[in-house]
Amino acid sequence: MDTNDIIRKLHNINWNFDFNINYSSDSMYPFDCRKHYSYPATFIPEIPYTLIEILSRKGDTVLDPFGGIGTTFIQALLLERNPISCDINPIASNVCSALYELLDPDLDHETLKQQLLSFCDNYDGKIDYTINTTEQQKELDGWYEKDTFNKICYLISKYNEVQDVRLSNVLKLVVSSMLSTLSSQNKGWAYIADNVKPKDDEYKSKPVFETYKTRIKLLFSEIEVHLKNQAETFKEFYNTTAETERIFNASVVDVNLSQVDLIVTSPPYPKMIDYVKSQRMALSFLNKKHSDYTALEVGARCRRANKNALDEYKASMEIINKHLCDLLKPGGFFCLVLPDYPENDKRKPIIDSMVKSYEDYGMKLIDEFKRYIPSNRRTISIQWASLVNEKILIFRKES
Secondary structure: OOHHHHHHHHHOOOOOOOOOOOOOOOOOOOOOHHHOOOOOOOOOOHHHHHHHHHHOOOOOEEEEOOOOOOHHHHHHHHOOOEEEEEOOOHHHHHHHHHHHHHOOOOOOHHHHHHHHHHHHOOOOOOOOHHHHOOOOHHHHOOOOOHHHHHHHHHHHHHHHHOOOHHHHHHHHHHHHHHHHHHOOOOOOHHHHHOOOOOOHHHOOOOOHHHHHHHHHHHHHHHHHHHHHOOOOOHHHHHHHHOOOOOEEOOOHHHOOOOOEEEEEEOOOOOOOOOOOHHHHHHHHHOOOOOHHHHOOOOOOHHHOOOOOHHHHHHHHHHHHHHHHHHHEEEEEEEEEEEEOOOOOOOOHHHHHHHHHHHHHOOEEEEEEEEEEOOHHHHOOOHHHHHOOEEEEEEEEEOO
16 A cells, blocks of 8 residues: 555545535445444544545454444444454443444344334333342442333343343343433433432433334434445455454453454543443443453543552553554554643643654554544543544554
8 A cells, every 4th residue: 555645545534524424325434333322432433434444455454452332343344344342341342242243234133123122012110120130230229210210120121031142232232322311310421430329309200211212213224224335245244254253352462363454543541531430330230340340441530549540551551552563464554543632731741652652663653633522522521621632643564
């Protein structure tokens, strides 16, 4: 791939994507995982979609070592690149896995959708469904108005009973996606991460089954449109990819991977987000404890008061970045979305040092693009409110 031609193509992109995009239902376009699961600080799908299109070919292997809910993974899949995703958060890995399974062209989507919609039919408001939940699932109590919680527990009981793996995985995705939305704590992920439950006068009834059905219909509608627009080669490609494990609920340094052609990722920003704790509701639903995963999270906000937090972040990222550069094939590209901190921010030297270290690992910076963070994303928390700009860095591993 000619570097000058690549740079020309990259400079033709408006990386802010600050314009209205009216995608045609008859053409391929990025799949927005965020429509189906709210997860902190996810990047817009247009970024990985564009980078993958320009910097790789069909059949190449694309890795996201901080895969989250699968934004990079799904774009790579739909562009017929072999996707790989790693993430220590089981909630994120579950979302990615469910979306991946739903994009199987051989799946009977209509039957699956109708089965899922029918789960609401037998609810009886006179029955206490909270008694059918596990001890870990009962930790959801206190986040919801009473009747709302009983309906949620009804859906959870359906999940606990279902035997079919496909049904279980989609039900897991949809119910998980509803938990924060239906909560009476509506001040954002940081309140959930800090375990701040609603006050007595804040509890409100929420439309559980209406929300459930709307999400099911939206999910299957999106899947149908994307599959309809895939090339004839996609079915065979998908079946080939499915033969190999591709989604790992683990740190990338602990996964045995062959070399890859392209890495596209947005690593965790130091002391910025609690990816694990923000998912405490979904973790309880899936009978998991956030304490089993929090210590594995790099740069977690919950460790911001630790005076060694930045040094620990730097040390963790050095190990991961060295490993990633070793995984990348000679001539391959390494693309990162990173914070563009102001000069007086104590985190800026850490990011600058990390970027400089890539050259020591045999990487050459071929281009850099600044982009601003849309205001709706910056209002999620005080940390995002203070961060206005990001940068996209594109490295190439020297041959």
